[in-house]
Structures are given as C-alpha cells and as structure tokens.
Amino acid sequence: MRSLLVEIKQYLNEKGYSCSINQVGGCDRLVVDTTIANKVVQLMLAGEQPYYKLPEFVLLNPARLGRLAHVNTYEYSGTTYGAVCVNAPESLSVNYEQPLLVVTESLRRHIALIEKCLTYPIWNNEELLREFYSDWLRNCVSNGSKPLLANIESPTLQILSVYSPVVGKNYGIESYHMVHPADCSFSDISDIHLSMIKGNRKVSGKAIVIPIERLTPAPTRFESLRQWYIETVSDLSSDVLGELKKKYAQWRDSDFWILFTAITVNDERTWFAMKLSCTSKKALPLSEEKLSTWKLEALPVRLFNQENTVRRGGGSLSLADKKVAVIGVGSVGSEIAHKLSAAGIRNLTLVDPDIYEINNLYRHILEQDWVGSSKSFAVSVALQRQFPWSRAKYQFKNLMQFAKEATLESFDLIMIAIGNPTQERLFKQYLINNNIEVSIIDSWLEGYGVGGHAVLDIFGSQGCLLCAYVCQESGARGLVSNMNFIEPNQVTMKNIAGCGEQFISYGAASSAQTGVMATNLAIRYLGGKLTESCKVSWKGHDEDTVTDNIKLTHRFYNFSHSLECIPLCDEDCDVCSH
Amino acid sequence: MSLQNRFSKFHDKIKLGQEDDAYREARSKDQNILDELRTEFRSAGFPIIDTFIQGSLSTHTCIKHPIDDFDIDRAIVIDADNAPDDPVVVKKLVLKILEKRGFKNALIKKPCVTADYMNLNLHIDIVIYRQRGDQYELAVGKLTSSSENRVWSSAEPKKLIEHINNSNQYIGSADLKIQQFKRLVRFTKRWRDEKFGQYVGKKVFSIGLTLMLKDSYCPSINDDGKVNDLQSLRDTVAAIVNANYFQWAGDAKYKVSVILPVSPYRNIYENSSVDTGTQLYNKLNTLLTKLDLAISEVSLKKQCEILQGLFGDDFEVPEKESSNSARKVAYSSAGVVGTSQGA
Numbered sequence: 001m002r003s004l005l006v007e008i009k010q011y012l013n014e015k016g017y018s019c020s021i022n023q024v025g026g027c028d029r030l031v032v033d034t035t036i037a038n039k040v041v042q043l044m045l046a047g048e049q050p051y052y053k054l055p056e057f058v059l060l061n062p063a064r065l066g067r068l069a070h071v072n073t074y075e076y077s078g079t080t081y082g083a084v085c086v087n088a089p090e091s092l093s094v095n096y097e098q099p100l101l102v103v104t105e106s107l108r109r110h111i112a113l114i115e116k117c118l119t120y121p122i123w124n125n126e127e128l129l130r131e132f133y134s135d136w137l138r139n140c141v142s143n144g145s146k147p148l149l150a151n152i153e154s155p156t157l158q159i160l161s162v163y164s165p166v167v168g169k170n171y172g173i174e175s176y177h178m179v180h181p182a183d184c185s186f187s188d189i190s191d192i193h194l195s196m197i198k199g200n201r202k203v204s205g206k207a208i209v210i211p212i213e214r215l216t217p218a219p220t221r222f223e224s225l226r227q228w229y230i231e232t233v234s235d236l237s238s239d240v241l242g243e244l245k246k247k248y249a250q251w252r253d254s255d256f257w258i259l260f261t262a263i264t265v266n267d268e269r270t271w272f273a274m275k276l277s278c279t280s281k282k283a284l285p286l287s288e289e290k291l292s293t294w295k296l297e298a299l300p301v302r303l304f305n306q307e308n309t310v311r312r313g314g315g316s317l318s319l320a321d322k323k324v325a326v327i328g329v330g331s332v333g334s335e336i337a338h339k340l341s342a343a344g345i346r347n348l349t350l351v352d353p354d355i356y357e358i359n360n361l362y363r364h365i366l367e368q369d370w371v372g373s374s375k376s377f378a379v380s381v382a383l384q385r386q387f388p389w390s391r392a393k394y395q396f397k398n399l400m401q402f403a404k405e406a407t408l409e410s411f412d413l414i415m416i417a418i419g420n421p422t423q424e425r426l427f428k429q430y431l432i433n434n435n436i437e438v439s440i441i442d443s444w445l446e447g448y449g450v451g452g453h454a455v456l457d458i459f460g461s462q463g464c465l466l467c468a469y470v471c472q473e474s475g476a477r478g479l480v481s482n483m484n485f486i487e488p489n490q491v492t493m494k495n496i497a498g499c500g501e502q503f504i505s506y507g508a509a510s511s512a513q514t515g516v517m518a519t520n521l522a523i524r525y526l527g528g529k530l531t532e533s534c535k536v537s538w539k540g541h542d543e544d545t546v547t548d549n550i551k552l553t554h555r556f557y558n559f560s561h562s563l564e565c566i567p568l569c570d571e572d573c574d575v576c577s578h
Numbered sequence: 579m580s581l582q583n584r585f586s587k588f589h590d591k592i593k594l595g596q597e598d599d600a601y602r603e604a605r606s607k608d609q610n611i612l613d614e615l616r617t618e619f620r621s622a623g624f625p626i627i628d629t630f631i632q633g634s635l636s637t638h639t640c641i642k643h644p645i646d647d648f649d650i651d652r653a654i655v656i657d658a659d660n661a662p663d664d665p666v667v668v669k670k671l672v673l674k675i676l677e678k679r680g681f682k683n684a685l686i687k688k689p690c691v692t693a694d695y696m697n698l699n700l701h702i703d704i705v706i707y708r709q710r711g712d713q714y715e716l717a718v719g720k721l722t723s724s725s726e727n728r729v730w731s732s733a734e735p736k737k738l739i740e741h742i743n744n745s746n747q748y749i750g751s752a753d754l755k756i757q758q759f760k761r762l763v764r765f766t767k768r769w770r771d772e773k774f775g776q777y778v779g780k781k782v783f784s785i786g787l788t789l790m791l792k793d794s795y796c797p798s799i800n801d802d803g804k805v806n807d808l809q810s811l812r813d814t815v816a817a818i819v820n821a822n823y824f825q826w827a828g829d830a831k832y833k834v835s836v837i838l839p840v841s842p843y844r845n846i847y848e849n850s851s852v853d854t855g856t857q858l859y860n861k862l863n864t865l866l867t868k869l870d871l872a873i874s875e876v877s878l879k880k881q882c883e884i885l886q887g888l889f890g891d892d893f894e895v896p897e898k899e900s901s902n903s904a905r906k907v908a909y910s911s912a913g914v915v916g917t918s919q920g921a
Contacts, residue, residue, distance in 0.1 A: 419921030475583030476908035486918035554751035
C-alpha cells in the first residue's frame with residue numbers, strides 16, 4: 001500500500017506537483033500542496049486502491065476557501081474535510097490497470113474544478129443553486145427516508161392537505177406522505193385516489209406552498225437552518241409575503257408543512273420542504289423571535305405531478321390530451337396501449353371482445369389474476385394502476401362494431417392490432433365509403449419470429465392501408481399484405497389441441513417488438529414529426545421457418561430497412577391513384 | 579396505373595389455361611377421345627395405365643393464338659410388359675379412333691398421332707409411352723417406317739414438365755418468380771407469333787423458347803416485393819442472346835441449338851435451318867433493343883406504344899398519359915388466401 005503511495009508521490013512530483021506522505025488518522029496519506037487563485041490548497045488522496053472509480057481527493061481546511069460548489073464539508077475525528085464531487089462516477093471508464101494515470105487525471109480534475117469555483121464566483125454561485133436540493137438533503141434529519149410526495153402543478157402560494165401514509169404499508173405510493181389538492185387529476189382507480197376515497201389516508205396537516213423569488217444556497221449545516229428560514233422569509237417578494245400574512249397569519253396550528261419552490265438555473269425549478277412543529281397551536285412564525293419556540297426539520301420532497309413524472313419517464317405532456325383508440329389488446333395491442341400510456345397519453349379507448357385466457361399468459365402484459373376477464377377491461381385497469389394520470393377506457397366490442405357505434409373522427413388516431421387482414425381492409429373501406437376523416441395505424445406480426453409490420457395511414461396524405469395490400473404482381477387489390485415476409489397459403493398455424501386451439505407461433509419478444517415499433521410510429525405522428533403516410537417493418541430470423549419448411553418472400557431476403565419509415569403509397573392503389 | 583399493371587392486363591388477355599371457358603369444348607372432346615382410347619387399348623390387350631397432358635398446358639405457359647387452333651397434347655401410357663415390340667401397332671389404334679370420330683388430317687407422325695377436329699378449332703397430338711418402373715419410352719415410327727425406325731425411344735416427359743415448373747432454385751417468393759417466368763414465356767410466344775411469318779414461326783418451337791427462358795430467367799422484383807416484368811424480360815432476353823444457344827454459321831448467319839434437359843438430351847432445333855436460327859437471333863436482338871428503349875422511356879403511353887409494337891394490339895396503350903378519373907377497382911381473383919398475419 002505504502003509502496004504504491006510512494007510510487008504515486010514520485011510520479012506526481014515528476015509531473016510537477018508538490019506531494020508528501022503524511023500520517024493522517026493513523027494512516028499514510030498522500031497530500032498534494034498547490035496554489036489556486038493565490039490561495040493555498042491542500043488535497044489529500046482519500047480514494048483507496050484498486051481504482052475502479054475515480055479516486056477522491058478531499059480538501060484539507062476547506063473553510064479558508066469559502067463556500068465552493070461541488071464541495072461538501074464534513075467532520076471526521078475532529079477534523080473538517082471538504083469532499084469534492086468532480087464527476088458522476090458512472091460516466092467514466094477507468095483505466096484501473098494504470099493507477100498512476102488514474103490518480104493524475106483525478107487530481108487534474110479536482111484542481112480544475114476548484115480553480116473554476118475560485119476564479120468564477122458567478123458560476124460558483126449558479127452551481128450552488130443548481131445543487132440546492134442535494135445540499136438540502138444533507139440537512140434532513142431523516143435523510144434516506146421516504147420523501148414527501150408533492151402533486152403540485154403550479155408554483156404559487158397555496159395551501160394544500162398533507163395525507164399520511166396508509167397504515168401498514170411499507171412500499172408503494174400509499175407508503176408515502178402525500179401533498180396534493182382535492183381536485184387532483186389522478187385516475188379514479190389509482191392507489192392514491194382509492195386510498196383517499198376509502199378513507200385509508202388521514203389528513204395529517206396542511207402544507208403551505210411558498211414560491212421563492214431569489215433563492216440563496218442551501219444551508220450547509222442543520223444549525224443554520226433557522227437563519228436560512230428567517231432570511232428567506234424576509235427576502236420574499238412583497239406580494240408573496242403580504243398574501244402570506246393576509247391569508248394564513250390568522251391560522252393557528254402546532255405543525256406547519258412548508259413546501260418551498262424556486263428557480264435554480266436555466267429555468268429549472270426545485271422543490272424542497274420544511275416541517276415546523278410547536279408544542280401549542282400558533283400562527284406561522286415569520287420572524288426570528290416567533291420562530292424561537294418552533295422546532296425545524298428539513299424534509300426531502302419528490303415532486304409527483306403529471307408534468308414532472310411523465311417527463312422524468314421520457315413521456316411528453318404534449319401527448320397527454322391526444323385521443324387514441326387501440327383496437328385489439330392482445331399481445332401486440334396491449335403492448336401498444338402500455339407504451340402509449342407510458343408516453344403520457346391519457347385518453348386511450350381500448351376495444352376488444354376477447355376474454356383473457358391462460359393461453360395468453362406468456363405473451364401478454366397482464367398478470368394471471370386477470371384470467372377470465374375481458375381483455376380490454378383488464379388492460380384499462382392495469383394501465384390506470386400503473387400510470388396515475390391514465391384515463392384508459394374500455395369497450396367490449398370488435399372492430400366493426402366499434403366502427404359503427406363510435407364517433408371515429410373524434411380520435412386523433414385509431415390503432416388496430418387484431419391480426420385479421422379481412423377486418424382491417426373492411427374497416428378501411430368503411431372509412432372510405434363514409435368519408436370518415438381519421439388517421440389509422442395497422443400493425444401485425446408474422447409467426448416464427450420473422451418480423452412484424454405497421455402501416456401509418458394519415459388521412460389526407462398519399463398512401464393508405466390498401467397500398468400495403470396491392471398485389472405486387474397484378475396491381476389489383478390483394479388479400480394479403482405485400483409487406484409480409486412469409487409467403488401466403490402455407491400452414492403457419494400450430495395446433496396442439498384440435499379445432500379452435502390453433503395459434504400462430506411467435507414469442508412475446510416478437511409481439512413486444514411489433515407493439516413498440518407501432519407505438520413509435522404513433523408517437524411520432526401524434527407529435528407532428530410524421531406527416532406522410534408510411535410503413536415500417538422489423539425483420540427477424542428465418543431459423544424456425546427453415547425447420548418447418550416455411551417459404552419466405554423475396555422481400556424478406558432483400559429487406560434491409562428494419563424500423564425505418566418507408567413511403568407507403570403504391571402507384572397501383574385504386575384509392576390513392578386519383 | 580403502372581406499366582406492370584399494363585403487363586398484367588396483357589397477360590390476362592393472352593393466357594390460356596386448361597380450365598378456361600375458351601377451352602371448355604376442347605376439354606370435352608379430349609375427354610371423349612380418351613374414353614374411347616381406353617376401351618380400344620384395353621380390347622387390344624394394351625390397357626392404358628396412365629395418361630397426362632403435356633406441352634404448354636401442363637406448364638401453364640399456353641397462349642391464345644390469333645389464327646391457329648387450340649392444341650391438345652395428350653400422352654397415354656401403357657405397361658412395358660404388355661407393349662408390342664412394334665410401337666406403330668399402338669399408334670394405329672389411335673389413328674383408328676381418330677378416323678372413326680371424323681377427324682380430318684389424321685396422321686401417324688414420327689413421335690405422335692395427329693389430327694384436326696372437323697368442326698372445331700382443335701388440333702390434337704397424341705403420344706404413346708410405355709412405362710417400366712419410372713422409365714418411359716416414346717413410341718417412334720410412322721406407318722411407312724422401316725422396322726429399324728420403329729422403336730421405343732427413351733424419354734422423360736414428366737421430368738421435363740417438372741423441370742419447367744420447378745421453382746426450388748428461387749430464394750424468396752419462389753411462387754412469384756416462377757409465375758413471372760411463365761408470363762415471360764407467354765409474352766415471348768406472343769412476340770414470336772407477331773414477329774415471325776407463319777412458316778418460320780412454326781419452326782421456332784415453343785419448347786425451345788421455354789427452355790431458353792427457363793435457363794436464362796432473371797427475376798426482377800424490387801426489395802419491396804414489387805415485380806417488374808419489363809425489366810425481367812429485358813434481362814432474360816439479354817441473357818439468352820449472350821448464352822451459347824446461337825452458333826456462328828458464317829456470313830452473319832446462325833444455327834440455334836437448345837438441348838433437352840432430360841432424356842434423350844437431344845437438340846430441339848437439330849433439324850432447324852440456318853434461316854430459322856438467324857431470324858431468331860436477329861429478332862431477339864431487335865427485341866432487346868426495343869425493350870431497352872421502353873425501359874429508358876419515361877412516358878407510360880410511349881412505353882406502351884413500344885410494347886404494343888412488339889406484342890400486338892392485345893398490349894393496350896392508354897389514350898392519355900395519365901387519367902384523372904377514378905381508377906376502376908381491380909379485385910383479387912382469389913376468394914381466400916391464407917395469411918401469416920397475427921397480433
């Protein structure tokens with residue numbers, strides 16, 4: 001160990017650093033003395049060998065440098081150190097076979113960061129604000145415990161109820177304290193909504209949301225929390241402070257939950273909380289004198305509103321109010337419905353007349369509890385249970401029943417995943433005959449894992465579903481899609497239990513891949529990124545078709561555009577050719 | 579409407595199949611004759627053990643001829659153990675039936691017995707094989723042939739049909755490709771009927787053209803599965819012209835030879851004249867030039883005009899370059915097709 005330290009010391013000295021090995025806390029430690037921005041800086045190598053991550057250097061006597069961003073002070077055996085956060089460790093690939101290089105690079109990064117903090121005070125202050133929430137967490141007594149969930153849409157002065165966790169719940173949303181308005185937009189059957197309806201959550205107090213106009217860095221020590229609170233309240237804008245006094249000064253309580261919110265940098269908003277407790281009911285303390293009888297506690301907050309949660313999951317709020325019908329919620333359709341919901345689409349209408357059966361278990365998203373239930377109902381419930389803002393509805397109908405009874409034009413998109421070319425063509429003809437202006441996506445897969453397909457038929461754009469059915473030989477309307485990879489008129493169904501028990505051989509990976517591909521098409525269309533009708537396929541492998549002597553199409557062997565959008569229009573399509 | 583669609587319509591106009599209405603009467607006559615032959619052969623001690631259609635009807639490459647009769651190429655098979663040593667004996671039985679039924683021009687030719695139906699545009703060729711195991715031998719000889727020219731000659735008629743119908747060598751959409759090849763055969767036969775005088779045209783045997791096309795066939799299907807008969811025909815004709823079918827005979831003349839791919843592996847054009855070979859070679863080159871011209875032409879109307887010049891009036895030329903009127907919907911000719919689609 002010491003021999004490596006000596007080696008590092010020699011190496012760094014050769015590189016021009018001034019290094020020594022000192023006894024610190026009974027251990028040999030490498031200390032680097034340097035001067036940054038005319039200030040003496042001592043960095044001690046704290047990282048231990050082997051170096052599978054960037055080895056940390058800590059600042060000795062950090063207080064003399066003032067408050068630096070990305071430096072957290074802590075005490076150890078009576079000595080104060082400054083932990084420097086130079087990088088997110090997972091973003092680096094470390095050359096652990098060359099420890100000298102690793103240490104040198106780490107030291108260089110530490111010095112560069114400290115130099116930037118000392119040289120550019122504006123940047124240093126911005127960074128302190130950017131990391132406000134992580135600094136705030138250090139002040140939380142219950143750091144590491146569950147944060148207060150806050151379902152708050154607007155950062156305005158307001159008062160909301162705080163609901164306690166459901167008794168006995170150790171995990172799940174019900175196990176958190178929750179702040180949200182009574183008129184919340186959660187699904188009627190989300191855990192949160194249900195637990196409130198059932199009265200399982202008690203109101204444990206009121207929370208006041210206070211918007212801060214000028215945020216100052218978070219207090220570095222718990223002891224300075226009071227001072228930070230008083231300074232922050234004093235510095236509130238006159239409007240906010242006036243309204244706070246006017247509306248809430250008369251309200252007395254022994255507990256106040258305060259949710260602060262402020263812009264940090266680059267319009268990024270942070271939320272953090274504090275709980276004020278007193279032995280008797282009093283008005284919210286707004287002065288140092290009145291605060292003296294209150295106990296303060298910093299609390300972690302997790303913003304749990306639609307905007308934040310959907311965005312954090314990669315979804316888009318702009319899709320929230322799109323209306324999409326998914327016809328067929330089998331293995332492909334349920335995947336589509338799931339991924340559309342995950343993209344943030346709330347208003348799904350799920351249409352399927354089938355019952356969920358044991359045979360479906362291994363290629364469907366639903367749990368086994370749903371066996372015997374209507375697929376459309378079950379999926380709508382499952383979606384609302386997973387996605388709190390989902391408003392998925394269900395209809396126990398087939399495609400043409402739905403077509404004749406629904407107002408199709410009210411949908412932004414109709415997605416069909418029934419794997420029935422006859423019904424799909426019939427539906428398209430129904431739209432044509434009745435001049436119904438709606439865009440559709442048809443998606444299907446083929447057995448044996450050879451691939452799957454989706455067609456985006458945008459109303460008013462050249463190219464329609466029937467283009468994907470033009471016979472490539474005669475130009476007439478065909479009965480099978482010209483996108484298919486398996487030649488028609490072959491026995492592709494498997495049968496293990498007689499009539500009515502036939503099925504196409506494909507796995508959940510194929511149906512999921514097809515569903516995801518179709519959903520991507522839908523999201524791009526609904527987001528305005530696709531404006532022309534198009535088709536897309538994914539191509540799998542032919543091993544299983546070879547085994548079963550299944551013949552494949554020329555398109556399969558020559559297809560090299562998996563997941564690419566290809567123009568749909570066929571010049572021989574009688575619908576699109578005039 | 580695409581050019582391929584025009585080719586498809588042209589093909590629909592010229593194709594002739596055994597089940598077509600136009601063939602109904604011929605089919606009926608063929609069946610009646612066959613019934614009488616069965617009786618006659620059984621009585622004579624040579625019971626017919628098998629019978630099949632050969633020629634273009636069996637390979638689905640038959641076309642309507644603007645002038646000529648419908649052809650029936652009927653093969654009958656007798657057991658080799660029962661067959662007479664002199665093949666002309668059984669050919670006489672066929673001649674007897676045909677004459678009895680009032681056929682005109684009934685005649686025993688070297689490989690077959692041939693006749694024309696009196697009141698129908700129907701020409702019939704009947705060939706006789708004797709079979710031992712999976713070996714076939716053709717009854718060869720005329721009434722006037724000497725005994726050494728009356729022989730049972732090795733033949734593989736079913737293997738020839740299989741060879742032409744075989745799509746195993748095509749990878750991907752094999753059915754689509756064999757169908758394209760067969761359309762090319764029909765197009766080429768119609769081109770022959772249009773471009774050769776009746777005398778030479780009869781010498782450019784259909785089986786010879788079919789085998790050249792089969793061996794040289796270049797599929798043209800784009801990566802999306804869209805077929806292109808014009809490109810395929812062009813590429814296939816180019817391959818034929820560049821293959822070894824034509825031998826230089828001096829003075830810009832050629833001899834054509836196409837070897838039968840099954841027993842007896844003879845040259846189909848063995849007895850053809852240099853004039854036939856030369857005309858075929860030159861006309862194939864002209865065909866290639868015109869097809870290239872059609873490919874380079876951007877106007878659909880002009881493309882169709884060039885192709886009409888090659889294939890005759892059955893290849894329609896649109897009146898206008900493009901029509902704004904709604905296209906007539908063309909539906910699939912299949913009632914039901916099995917698909918692999920699921921979800």
